[in-house]
Amino acid sequence: MRRPRTTEVSTVKRPVSHDQQGKFAGLAVIVMAAGLGKRMRSKQAKVLHPVAGQAMVLYSVELGLHVAGDRVAVVVGHQADLVREVIKRATAGKVSGSPVAIVEQREQLGTGHAVLQSRPVFAVGKRGAPCRYLILNGDTPLLQEKTVRELLRVHEAERAAVTVLSAVLADASGYGRIVRMSSAERGVSRIVEDRDANAEEQAIHEVNVGTYVVDGEFLFSALEKLDPSNAQGEYYLTEIVHLAEHSGRRVAAVVLNNPDEGLGINTRRQLADAEQVVRQQIRNRWLDAGVTMIDPTSVWIDATVTIGKDTVLYPNVTLEGTTVIGEDCVLRSCTRLTDCTVGNGVEILDHCVFADSCIEDDARMGPFVHLRPGVVVRKRAKVGNFVEMKKTDLGEGSKANHLSYLGDTTIGKGVNIGAGTITCNYDGVQKYQTVIGDGVFLGSDTQLIAPVTVGAGAIVAAGTTVTEDVPADALVIGRVPQVNRAGWAARRRALQTGSDRETLNVKRETTVARLTDKRPMASKARSAKKRSRS
Numbered sequence: 162m163r164r165p166r167t168t169e170v171s172t173v174k175r176p177v178s179h180d181q182q183g184k185f186a187g188l189a190v191i192v193m194a195a196g197l198g199k200r201m202r203s204k205q206a207k208v209l210h211p212v213a214g215q216a217m218v219l220y221s222v223e224l225g226l227h228v229a230g231d232r233v234a235v236v237v238g239h240q241a242d243l244v245r246e247v248i249k250r251a252t253a254g255k256v257s258g259s260p261v262a263i264v265e266q267r268e269q270l271g272t273g274h275a276v277l278q279s280r281p282v283f284a285v286g287k288r289g290a291p292c293r294y295l296i297l298n299g300d301t302p303l304l305q306e307k308t309v310r311e312l313l314r315v316h317e318a319e320r321a322a323v324t325v326l327s328a329v330l331a332d333a334s335g336y337g338r339i340v341r342m343s344s345a346e347r348g349v350s351r352i353v354e355d356r357d358a359n360a361e362e363q364a365i366h367e368v369n370v371g372t373y374v375v376d377g378e379f380l381f382s383a384l385e386k387l388d389p390s391n392a393q394g395e396y397y398l399t400e401i402v403h404l405a406e407h408s409g410r411r412v413a414a415v416v417l418n419n420p421d422e423g424l425g426i427n428t429r430r431q432l433a434d435a436e437q438v439v440r441q442q443i444r445n446r447w448l449d450a451g452v453t454m455i456d457p458t459s460v461w462i463d464a465t466v467t468i469g470k471d472t473v474l475y476p477n478v479t480l481e482g483t484t485v486i487g488e489d490c491v492l493r494s495c496t497r498l499t500d501c502t503v504g505n506g507v508e509i510l511d512h513c514v515f516a517d518s519c520i521e522d523d524a525r526m527g528p529f530v531h532l533r534p535g536v537v538v539r540k541r542a543k544v545g546n547f548v549e550m551k552k553t554d555l556g557e558g559s560k561a562n563h564l565s566y567l568g569d570t571t572i573g574k575g576v577n578i579g580a581g582t583i584t585c586n587y588d589g590v591q592k593y594q595t596v597i598g599d600g601v602f603l604g605s606d607t608q609l610i611a612p613v614t615v616g617a618g619a620i621v622a623a624g625t626t627v628t629e630d631v632p633a634d635a636l637v638i639g640r641v642p643q644v645n646r647a648g649w650a651a652r653r654r655a656l657q658t659g660s661d662r663e664t665l666n667v668k669r670e671t672t673v674a675r676l677t678d679k680r681p682m683a684s685k686a687r688s689a690k691k692r693s694r695s
């Protein structure tokens with residue numbers, strides 16, 4: 162495939178006017194995010210579909226904020242309230258709120274019409290109108306900041322009215338094609354949309370990525386001249402290229418070295434392709450930052466996750482949302498953490514599922530631990546082997562190692578939670594709190610009927626159902642007293658072998674047992690039935 166010459170960039174690099182934080186002076190960014198995205202066949206607006214756990218529109222918004230500071234406008238339309246909410250939540254600063262202006266395109270009449278809606282945002286304010294606009298599609302999450310910076314540099318160097326980003330693809334179908342001039346310079350003449358292209362144009366492999374830098378004075382005057390007489394009856398933003406060229410203004414272009422970056426997501430297949438690329442980029446970023454992955458391709462890390470140095474991730478670990486992992490941690494296979502904070506030196510064994518919880522330094526977790534939201538596991542604590550916790554604070558050095566449910570519970574330091582301990586926190590209507598003081602020893606199979614408090618240093622004997630508060634340092638036993646009947650088992654066995662004398666004895670015994678039996682009627686009936694069978 163023939164590759165068009167890359168941009169005719171002048172070799173003398175003019176200084177690019179950006180400040181120390183890398184923000185370009187006089188630059189504003191417009192992100193188009195109003196479309197439904199019919200080709201996704203989804204109930205959800207396309208730009209809200211996540212890529213590596215983050216709504217795809219946020220990739221364009223973040224990029225805009227990096228290069229233009231707070232002069233970013235997003236055009237919303239389909240599911241406008243949801244899109245607005247997602248953007249506000251992701252960009253809200255602690256003091257000043259979101260630095261992003263949201264404008265609504267009530268009817269989706271095309272990308273040119275979408276950009277026109279942002280005009281009022283930039284027409285006001287002390288700073289005056291922007292000198293140039295960076296316009297981004299909301300469906301190109303692979304676009305890299307350094308590429309956009311290059312586009313801006315070329316735009317300045319070329320003194321262009323419009324600078325477009327292009328990519329050369331083996332399969333260009335669906336994309337707008339870049340039509341070059343036949344002159345030796347092969348400058349850009351126009352962009353023709355796939356559905357409007359003739360056979361010759363469809364054979365072009367150079368496509369429009371949907372990223373443009375446009376001169377401040379030129380943009381809105383050109384948008385007013387757009388004409389929707391095309392295959393889709395839309396106001397195409399791409400037509401400004403032709404308008405610029407036609408009026409003798411310069412149109413520059415930058416061709417992507419890595420065409421993957423230009424992937425525009427219109428279909429679920431493209432969404433899946435983008436997901437793979439972004440996931441690999443994220444893994445590479447953390448590998449480069451000093452994280453070990455035993456089998457990188459099986460590890461899934463969302464874009465919003467942070468991982469400390471010398472942490473080791475085993476195969477099939479999934480880290481989602483706002484999860485932060487400290488240094489020197491080990492996460493064994495098939496573990497999933499969502500919105501969790503993990504300190505340093507934490508070991509998480511296989512098959513754990515944690516959500517919205519915090520694990521402090523040097524804690525030991527797993528295997529098979531389920532943390533539901535609101536759990537804090539303090540330093541050096543241990544949780545393992547089929548333990549479920551919810552809204553529970555497990556104190557420093559405390560242990561809950563086997564088969565427990567701990568909900569709505571505050572547990573002090575150095576506490577032993579015996580195997581099979583259950584906090585009975587729900588009466589079918591309300592949830593109640595359990596409080597367990599420092600140094601408490603809970604024997605195995607303890608049930609704590611909340612609300613209840615066990616004072617510091619108390620010992621709860623195995624098998625106890627704690628229904629009332631326990632004073633500090635007390636022993637509490639709540640078991641049914643044990644009865645041993647000497648020889649009873651032997652006599653029962655003899656009955657099964659059919660000895661008459663023994664039969665009589667056992668019958669007498671069982672009659673006495675029945676008369677003193679305090680069990681409920683149903684249970685007695687079951688026993689009687691068994692007896693009659695034997």
Ligand code: UD1
Nearest residue numbers: 193194195196269270271272275299336337369370371425
């Ligand atoms: C667009 C370009 C095409 C380019 C491709 C790159 C136009 C006319 N075509 O086509 O040349 O090759 O991107 O991926 O621009 N949007 C609105 N309002 C609208 C219509 C769209 O805000 O009325 C938004 C969408 O939400 C989306 C972006 O604009 O984020 C692009 O729209 P889309 O429908 O995906 O355009 P493409 O057909 O991909």
Ligand code: MG
Nearest residue numbers: 300425426427
């Ligand atoms: Mg698109």
